Amino acid sequence: MTKINENYRKLPGSYLFTEIARRVTAYGQKNPDKRLIRLGIGDVTRPLAPAVISAMHAAVDEMGTMEGFRGYGPEQGYDFLRQAIAEYDYQARGAEIAPDEIFISDGAKSDCGNIGDIFGVDNVVAVCDPVYPVYVDTNAMAGRAGEYSEAVGRWSNLVYMPCTAENGFAPALPESKVDLIYLCFPNNPTGAVATREQLQAWVDYAESRGAVILFDSAYEAFISDPSIPHSIFEIEGARRCAIEFRSFSKTAGFTGNRCAYTVVPRDLERGGASLNTLWNRRQTTKFNGVPYVVQRGAQAVYSDAGRAQVRETIGFYQNNARVIRAGLAGAGLTVSGGENSPYVWAKTPHGMGSWAFFDLLLQQAGVVTTPGAGFGPSGEGYIRLSAFGGAEDTAEAVERIRAVL
The missing domain is CATH 3.90.1150.10 (Aspartate Aminotransferase, domain 1)
Incomplete structure (x- = not known):
């Protein structure tokens, strides 16, 4: 059976x-x-922004011609979008991220859940509390969470990092051994942000213990304080211990268009393997890429008008x-x-x-x-x-x- x-x-x-x-x-x-x-x-x-609409209309027209028609695109995303992201979202902020470290996807939610595919089931996962439910539920589905207790509202194998008014909704570094650490800043749901010093402490912690930070930065466009980092990769050492998720959903209104991206640096290795290579293998096997028309719309977000x-x-x-x-x-x-x-x-x-x-x-x-x-x-x-x-x-x-x- x-x-x-x-x-x-x-x-x-x-x-x-x-x-x-x-x-x-x-x-x-x-x-x-x-x-x-x-x-x-x-x-x-x-x-959607007028610049995005214009770009998508033009892309639709392209697809209606023999010369402009495109079938399967690259699973990692088209170069024109990956290059724009690298330039405007990272290099402009002093973060040296290359286009081939960027993987275009259909949503940060999907990637936050799917990233577990490249990690062993016996890894210990740490999550903030309160937390975006996808981090918890997808690890439970994979078998990392253990058993759920209705009495306390927690899973037995997850390490919960309380974010309360008493600690300014900023989690403390775990005292027990953890392997995968989910962080989300600006935070969903509390709206808290992390300072450069706080993020440096997390990077140093992960580097010293061989852990990997899974950094959800879906709301970075809403940061108004110039002292707050928009990316974990603005922090020294993050290329060796962090993966970042971003989305066009809240930044540019793409919740219905589905376009996001995940950054996996080539410097990030665990168990003698490149996580960039592993994620590429996962994507090329399980994902056929984001539609060309949508990616052209996302590219327009980086134009002057966009x-x-x-x-x-x-x-x-x-x-x-x-x-x-x-x-x-x-x-x-x-x-x-x-x-x-x-x-x-x-x-x-x-x-x-x-x-x-x-x-x-x-x-x-x-x-x-x-x-x-x-x-x-x-x-x-x-x-x-x-x-x-x-x-x-x-x-x-x-x-x-x-x-x-």
């Missing part, structure tokens, strides 16, 4: 955002005349974040994030549970948020609010929330 991957049976309940969708759907069915405002899932709402237009959209979302942060703080909630991040992390009032506060805001304010408990034990007692809505909706949502507090 066919056997299944028993690790899937160990996964608790449903994926966080699936449960949110279920509750929101139930609310909508019972309240068809009430208008919901969604500040939960971090999906963008602004249109950069200005994308920057304007980022500014729009940053203003939404300021409105949320200021409005909730003014209503008496304790808030963080929202300054170098599109997410605001708010403490629930009166010791209320995360899901209870989520339900209160849904039922009484008609506002969808994300309960912090869904991100891990240390997220209990918080909610996450997203700045990716419209300006009027964001302002109205804040007023609705204030009215029920």
Whole structure:
């Protein structure tokens, strides 16, 4: 008889955002005349930049000619996009990343989960707490997480690094042995950022122990503080111990287009093997590449017009974040994030549970948020609010929330 991957049976309940969708759907069915405002899932709402649209139209026209038609593209991505990324995202910031160290993909979420393919199942994984669920769930699916305890909300084999108000939502270096370390800055969900000194400590730690940092930098475009690094590769030594994930989803509104990239330096080796070579082998075997039209659109993000237009959209979302942060703080909630991040992390009032506060805001304010408990034990007692809505909706949502507090 066919056997299944028993690790899937160990996964608790449903994926966080699936449960949110279920509750929101139930609310909508019972309240068809009430208008919901969604500040939960971090999906963008602004249109693609005109420069991106023009580039994609031109690429579509190319594909309609004998001379311009393209079939299978390189699994690693087209050179024109890899070169633009290397120049503008890395070399311009003093990080020496070459095009052949960049792998274009269909999403940072996919890569954060798929990266485990090149690592042994017996590696010890460390995650921040609260944490983006994909880091945890994909390692559970692979068999690295051990057993899940409903009582404590944790997996037995994962090393949890609490990120709390007491430590400024910055995880401490693990005291026990770890092999793979997931870091996300600007952080999802707390909105915290890491200073150059903090990242240097992580790099030094990983180098000294032969660990690998898996650095999710999907929200780097929202950093407004010039002293905060945008990439782990701005840090000395990171080429020997880190892999970085980035995405065009939040930077340029590509959530529906699916385009991202992962950087695996050639200097990074473990077990006598080049991780760049291993990831290339994985991609060429399991992935057929991102469509040519989409990659041309992503390339346009780096044009003069594209950069200005994308920057304007980022500014729009940053203003939404300021409105949320200021409005909730003014209503008496304790808030963080929202300054170098599109997410605001708010403490629930009166010791209320995360899901209870989520339900209160849904039922009484008609506002969808994300309960912090869904991100891990240390997220209990918080909610996450997203700045990716419209300006009027964001302002109205804040007023609705204030009215029920």
